[in-house]
Amino acid sequence: MTTQTVPAPRPEGTAAATPLLEASGVVMRFGGLTAVNNVDLTVNKGEIVGLIGPNGAGKTTFFNCLTGLYVPTEGTVRYQGTVLPPKPHLVTSAGIARTFQNIRLFANMTVLENVLVGRHTRTKEGLLSALLRGPGYKKAEAEGREKAMELLEFIGLDHKADHLSRNLPYGEQRKLEIARAMASEPGLLLLDEPTAGMNPQETRAAEELVFAIRDKGISILVIEHDMRFIFNLCDRTAVLVQGQKIVEGDKETVQNDERVITAYLGAPLEGATDTAASTEEDQ
Numbered sequence: 001m002t003t004q005t006v007p008a009p010r011p012e013g014t015a016a017a018t019p020l021l022e023a024s025g026v027v028m029r030f031g032g033l034t035a036v037n038n039v040d041l042t043v044n045k046g047e048i049v050g051l052i053g054p055n056g057a058g059k060t061t062f063f064n065c066l067t068g069l070y071v072p073t074e075g076t077v078r079y080q081g082t083v084l085p086p087k088p089h090l091v092t093s094a095g096i097a098r099t100f101q102n103i104r105l106f107a108n109m110t111v112l113e114n115v116l117v118g119r120h121t122r123t124k125e126g127l128l129s130a131l132l133r134g135p136g137y138k139k140a141e142a143e144g145r146e147k148a149m150e151l152l153e154f155i156g157l158d159h160k161a162d163h164l165s166r167n168l169p170y171g172e173q174r175k176l177e178i179a180r181a182m183a184s185e186p187g188l189l190l191l192d193e194p195t196a197g198m199n200p201q202e203t204r205a206a207e208e209l210v211f212a213i214r215d216k217g218i219s220i221l222v223i224e225h226d227m228r229f230i231f232n233l234c235d236r237t238a239v240l241v242q243g244q245k246i247v248e249g250d251k252e253t254v255q256n257d258e259r260v261i262t263a264y265l266g267a268p269l270e271g272a273t274d275t276a277a278s279t280e281e282d283q
């Protein structure tokens with residue numbers, strides 16, 4: 001990966017012009033609980049967008065709605081202008097990849113094998129071809145390994161390609177998750193708390209990695225509790241509180257918003273009644 005500490009400036013006005021992801025009026029209810037309440041969010045090409053909010057605000061549920069794990073109760077999610085099918089593998093094929101809050105690597109597989117698993121949506125060879133191990137399969141396999149090694153080099157883990165993933169230090173496991181997600185060649189990468197459990201040094205390295213990924217032309221939507229990380233990285237940040245988006249904007253807009261300060265201090269959000277904090281019984 002690149003070792004730059006200062007990101008290359010994003011060309012003014014170009015990235016903002018092309019919407020990649022457009023979530024509109026997304027609602028997710030679990031019985032009487034409204035976990036996500038009428039959320040609109042756009043990620044444009046070339047952007048790094050942050051999604052923050054207190055615990056239980058609905059951030060991961062919203063991610064799950066974007067990636068087909070959940071079918072939203074209401075609303076639509078478009079990627080490059082097309083409504084996404086509510087099936088995770090089809091969302092991945094369409095160009096969205098994600099990581100999870102809790103690491104989900106194959107512990108007994110090598111680092112390289114974990115990345116190869118992430119490539120399966122980009123592999124055209126079918127089961128029969130794999131069983132026969134014909135020339136088409138062998139060529140695709142060699143190409144796959146080459147691309148996977150390039151990714152490992154990019155994230156700085158090529159020297160550990162043959163190590164079992166369970167033997168990697170925590171910070172490297174998180175990086176490997178990102179490499180596996182990138183193996184599906186996404187246009188948009190969703191990162192769910194990528195620095196959770198990291199020490200400050202690993203967190204700074206993760207910042208550099210996210211900038212380097214954006215410089216490769218991949219847009220990013222990131223959930224994170226580390227405010228410094230979010231404000232260092234993001235062109236724009238949206239704040240979810242009790243399922244609702246209460247504010248969206250640049251660092252100054254978000255930091256100075258009274259509602260955000262109140263939400264983080266734990267006071268009830270004014271006007272937010274039909275929310276994750278309320279159930280049908282309460283209403």
Ligand SMILES: Nc1ncnc2c1ncn2[C@@H]1O[C@H](COP(=O)(O)OP(=O)(O)OP(=O)(O)O)[C@@H](O)[C@H]1O
Pocket residue numbers: 030033035053054055056057058059060061062101276
């Ligand atoms: N499958 C589910 N069934 C019922 N309730 C759920 C389900 N998933 C999430 N919830 C509830 O929805 C609300 C939002 O949860 P979610 O995990 O999306 O919040 P979050 O903002 O990601 O929180 P955190 O920062 O703690 O990860 C919570 O009240 C949670 O208990």
